[in-house]
Amino acid sequence: MEESCETFVPYTLLGFLIRRITDPDPFSSCYSGDLLTSYFLRDYFTRGTNAILWILFFSITFILLSRLAQIVRLWTLGGRIPGPPVWPLFGGCATVAPLCGSDRDIDLTGLLSKLHDNYGPLVRLWFGPSQLFVSVKDTQLIKEILVKAKDKLPLSERAYNLAFGALNLFVSAFNDKVNENRESLAEYLNNKSISTNVIKNLVERTNSLDCTTFAQCMALKAIGTTLFGDIFLNWKNMTQYEELLMTVAKDGFFWASYVIAPFWRRDYWRYRSACERLKGLTLEIMELSERDSKSVLKASCGDLLGLMLHGCVTTASLIANILTRLVHYPNLQEQIYSEVSAIHKGSHVVSTDEVRKMQFLLATVLESARLMPAGPFLQRCSLKSDMRLENGIVIPAGAIVFVPLHLVQMNASIWGEDFLEFVPSRFLSNENDLDEKESTATKSQYLNESFKVEALLSFGDGARACVGQSFAVLSSATLVASIVCNFEIKLQQNAAKDSGLAAHDSVSQENQSPRIVLSKRTDTN
Numbered sequence: 001m002e003e004s005c006e007t008f009v010p011y012t013l014l015g016f017l018i019r020r021i022t023d024p025d026p027f028s029s030c031y032s033g034d035l036l037t038s039y040f041l042r043d044y045f046t047r048g049t050n051a052i053l054w055i056l057f058f059s060i061t062f063i064l065l066s067r068l069a070q071i072v073r074l075w076t077l078g079g080r081i082p083g084p085p086v087w088p089l090f091g092g093c094a095t096v097a098p099l100c101g102s103d104r105d106i107d108l109t110g111l112l113s114k115l116h117d118n119y120g121p122l123v124r125l126w127f128g129p130s131q132l133f134v135s136v137k138d139t140q141l142i143k144e145i146l147v148k149a150k151d152k153l154p155l156s157e158r159a160y161n162l163a164f165g166a167l168n169l170f171v172s173a174f175n176d177k178v179n180e181n182r183e184s185l186a187e188y189l190n191n192k193s194i195s196t197n198v199i200k201n202l203v204e205r206t207n208s209l210d211c212t213t214f215a216q217c218m219a220l221k222a223i224g225t226t227l228f229g230d231i232f233l234n235w236k237n238m239t240q241y242e243e244l245l246m247t248v249a250k251d252g253f254f255w256a257s258y259v260i261a262p263f264w265r266r267d268y269w270r271y272r273s274a275c276e277r278l279k280g281l282t283l284e285i286m287e288l289s290e291r292d293s294k295s296v297l298k299a300s301c302g303d304l305l306g307l308m309l310h311g312c313v314t315t316a317s318l319i320a321n322i323l324t325r326l327v328h329y330p331n332l333q334e335q336i337y338s339e340v341s342a343i344h345k346g347s348h349v350v351s352t353d354e355v356r357k358m359q360f361l362l363a364t365v366l367e368s369a370r371l372m373p374a375g376p377f378l379q380r381c382s383l384k385s386d387m388r389l390e391n392g393i394v395i396p397a398g399a400i401v402f403v404p405l406h407l408v409q410m411n412a413s414i415w416g417e418d419f420l421e422f423v424p425s426r427f428l429s430n431e432n433d434l435d436e437k438e439s440t441a442t443k444s445q446y447l448n449e450s451f452k453v454e455a456l457l458s459f460g461d462g463a464r465a466c467v468g469q470s471f472a473v474l475s476s477a478t479l480v481a482s483i484v485c486n487f488e489i490k491l492q493q494n495a496a497k498d499s500g501l502a503a504h505d506s507v508s509q510e511n512q513s514p515r516i517v518l519s520k521r522t523d524t525n
């Protein structure tokens with residue numbers, strides 16, 4: 001029987017080569033040498049392409065099926081968490097708001113408040129087929145979740161990475177290395193107090209200032225000297241550094257929210273160039289500080305930048321908030337002044353050790369943090385494993401847990417009917433019920449070294465709680481004590497009139513950044 005010409009075409013490249021070597025022209029009846037080569041190559045190419053396409057087909061099908069399985073699992077487990085009857089595909093605030101009797105433009109905190117009223121302390125909300133949000137309002141549940149959920153939203157890590165490169169802090173997935181870095185930073189910060197040079201620098205000021213800008217400048221100097229040493233205060237590039245840091249703080253999350261970097265946008269490149277200049281300046285100050293002092297934090301440029309950014313933004317917001325209260329409530333300012341003058345004697349510079357004894361001042365700082373947290377939510381997730389809660393509810397891996405701070409920190413059942421008012425003494429409230437000995441014990445329980453108060457979550461809690469909490473509270477209190485000790489903080493003459501605010505309009509007043517005047521006290525020692 002005659003063999004078909006096609007059977008002469010070897011099946012693999014190896015077969016082809018072997019045949020060409022052993023028998024240069026075995027099928028001359030069918031093909032000339034060149035035709036055979038081209039036929040073989042075409043055939044080889046077709047088979048190769050088919051094989052690759054099959055592999056791709058199976059891989060993509062496998063990926064899609066496992067993603068689908070994950071989504072179905074998320075829907076099934078998520079569906080068991082109490083929440084509005086909305087299909088995951090059609091989730092989002094706009095769909096859910098009308099179900100709660102609210103308008104579509106309600107903000108997220110307002111919507112969550114309605115949802116918690118309707119569905120209890122743990123509520124789920126779909127923001128897309130694979131985006132499950134779980135909001136928690138009950139303090140016991142929050143505590144349990146913040147201990148169990150050790151990962152953070154990948155977007156925060158992306159924002160830090162885009163701006164500063166790889167970091168060991170603020171990363172999304174929690175691991176031993178992150179824990180180690182947190183512990184060494186905590187140890188460093190616990191042995192640090194705000195530099196007296198920052199305070200000396202401060203008491204030389206007397207001009208009229210915008211409260212937010214002033215607070216930002218103080219926070220920058222406080223954190224800068226803590227991380228880089230006192231050389232930071234005389235650094236010629238400090239102002240430029242501050243401007244760049246604030247640009248990155250303002251725009252970082254926006255640019256990180258793009259899945260593909262928007263390289264076609266000019267303002268994106270402007271942002272990247274600001275990040276590069278900021279990194280360059282950080283390397284410069286790291287070098288200067290290493291030459292100047294041995295006791296600076298040993299960390300990567302990215303980690304130092306991350307700490308500067310987070311520390312400055314949050315501490316500035318806390319200080320601005322306290323100053324705004326003091327300027328609007330002269331009685332509060334006088335009360336703090338009395339406490340400061342009773343404990344502090346001598347120079348213009350109040351020390352951190354003295355501040356530790358100023359219970360009312362520390363309570364004022366905590367009360368400010370309660371009413372105006374630096375951000376509206378705490379966010380956590382468990383990236384790999386489900387979280388099984390003690391009440392039997394399972395929060396599936398990948399779901400994002402939100403703690404709406406306004407709802408917890410302004411909750412009448414926790415803080416009392418005056419929860420909206422600024423009452424620092426609520427942190428010292430047990431004092432009157434107890435005898436002298438117990439009173440001291442209770443005070444130290446409330447205002448202990450780490451300033452931990454159960455339902456005060458402005459600094460987070462659990463495995464990823466703020467490492468700088470004690471440092472931030474003590475530094476802010478020391479700065480405020482030094483200002484109050486040396487100056488009377490007043491609203492600039494025309495500022496109240498210009499803003500058109502009534503004296504009792506406390507909510508609007510507190511949301512404004514007033515222009516303040518520091519007028520030197522005549523009765524200071």
Ligand code: HEM
Pocket residue numbers: 146152169170171182185223307310311312314315318374378379457458459460461462463464465466467468469471472473
């Ligand atoms: C008023 C000032 C501050 C506020 C309100 C604040 C608040 C927070 C919050 C809410 C978190 C997340 C906690 C959580 O998810 O449970 C956090 C994390 C963190 N904070 Fe602060 N913070 C402040 C100042 C500082 C300072 C001064 C430093 C250090 C210089 C610092 C270092 C950190 C670090 C390293 C983390 C990340 C921990 C991690 O991801 O594992 N913070 N902070």
